Amino acid sequence: MDFPFDINALFPERISVLDQNLATGRKSSGRPDPQAQIATVIDELGKASAKAQKLPAPITSAAKLQSNRHHFYLLKEGESNGGRGVAVGFLKVGYKKLFLLDQRGAHVETEPLCVLDFYITENLQRHGYGLELFSYMLQHKRVEPEQMAYDRPSPKFLSFLGKHFELKNSVPQVNNFVVFDGFFRNKSAGQLRKVPPKKPEGEIKPYSLSEREAIREEQRALPWPFVRPAAPPLSPPLAPSSQFSRSLSVGSSPSHAPLRPAPASGAHPGHPQNSHVIENCRAKRTSSLNRSRLSFH
Template sequence: MEFNFFPVNNIFKNDITIVTKELLPEGFPGDGSAKVDCANKINIILDEIGWASAKAQQLIRPITSGAKMKLSDHILYLLTDPGDSNGRGSVVGLLKIGRKKLFMFDLAGYQHEVEPLCILDFYIHESKQRTGCGKKLFEYMLEHQNVRPQQMAIDRPSEKFLSFLYKHYGLEHILPQMNNFVVFNGFFDHGSGDGQKICNGNSSLQVTRRVNNQMSSVKSTNRNSAYDIASRSAGRFSAYKPESTMGMILHDGISQSTPRSEDQDALNGSSEHTTIIAGEANSSSQEATCSTGFHQPKCVDKISEDKSAYRHSRLW
């Protein structure tokens, strides 16, 4: 990814640069106006590469931007190629991580409140994919954070990323969760603590096996396509869902029949009797309204006394 506004090599002196909320390279030596100028340029870079990452993942809005980095404690790793653009350099990819407080299920069905290191965004430019750039950036992050891949939670990983983890680290057994994060078998081996069991011993929570070659031949241009729905089986859609206690209470309450009182039966019977008599007297809606007990307003046309007397005699 090239930027015609400025040479990338003037900002990033190393192949991999760590950027935090200050939008400055780690150990930036400048001061005053130099910091402001550098932060503005990095803000432009993050906006551009953030949109490129969102487009590659078919997202509506970018996950990474300069404004979002300023408001978070996330850590961003930027990979550059100093030899691109006739020595001006280019940005090749990004990897954003951060800690999130999550409620996760283990294989036995226990719920854990954890705050793991999460992979929030990972993108390598299309022209640099399958050249080792992604492995180089990912390995640098693991070494810098002193963490293993199976100890991290991944926010909505794409099929390419899942294939990447399977190819380089052998991660294929996914523990389904009720959120959008994906964790692998081994996530709870260290530092998970005691969990709270919210389901039976024979839990429906199972380890899913990710068969990457089943989906590799399917191409999708729509985020809501069948391919995308199938890929969601790694997220909350395949996770264990505890039974709704409130739903069971409501269901039992509705199924129970309430006996009818004698007063209600008498009232309903008298109402039916009144309706039948009114139907025999006259089929018009005006007279039916009168027969139900409601006060009938005075009409403009006078009703003859004979007809009125006849109607009252039939009603009473």
């Protein structure tokens, strides 16, 4: 893939390694890399890869590379395009936390190095460029092909792995990643962690003391009307000089009679609630006076 600018000036090495800074690791002519042109190369290669794999959208772009800790390996052919060079292809790798199934079907949690995207320009395929690029990545990362996971490999890529690295027997997975037999044999106990099976739901246990206390605190913090109303406070005793003190003392004992709520603040004697109390008191007082008069006759 050729571009209207000098590829050799952007990528001095035959294979350049870029990270999230879009830096090739070595600056040319002592000047900073023109990141706009580097981003253009990455974006165009990502679009070509998505088209070749029939994906709805590119999975490789300069913006995605800047937001992830991935490594982008770019292979160029410096003598082509009138000495300005062409981009032959790229390989993108990165570490991913995966939940995989081993040969026995047990769930395993691991974080391997993954091949996330791999593309060689169509007119330059079957010329050894893919093997050169992939082998360089293996040496750079110091990893074996069977120790890696492969994200949605195309049939061409699977054929490539089987032909050059004898990776043919894959372990079935429920996600889009493909791993092979040697993946689990060459992993240490620290790299593989078996996920415990999901516990069956047992009977519901009562709350602990700390949980009950937390629930009480939550109920206290709830706004009206979700909070339980507290018991109304007892009305203060009436002063002896009050006009109701004598009338309220007549009748049933306070221990058997239900408590009447205190009148609302700001209530006046003409309020309907106060009128009802006054009428009851007057009736009881009149009945008491009548019984007293009858006792004298």
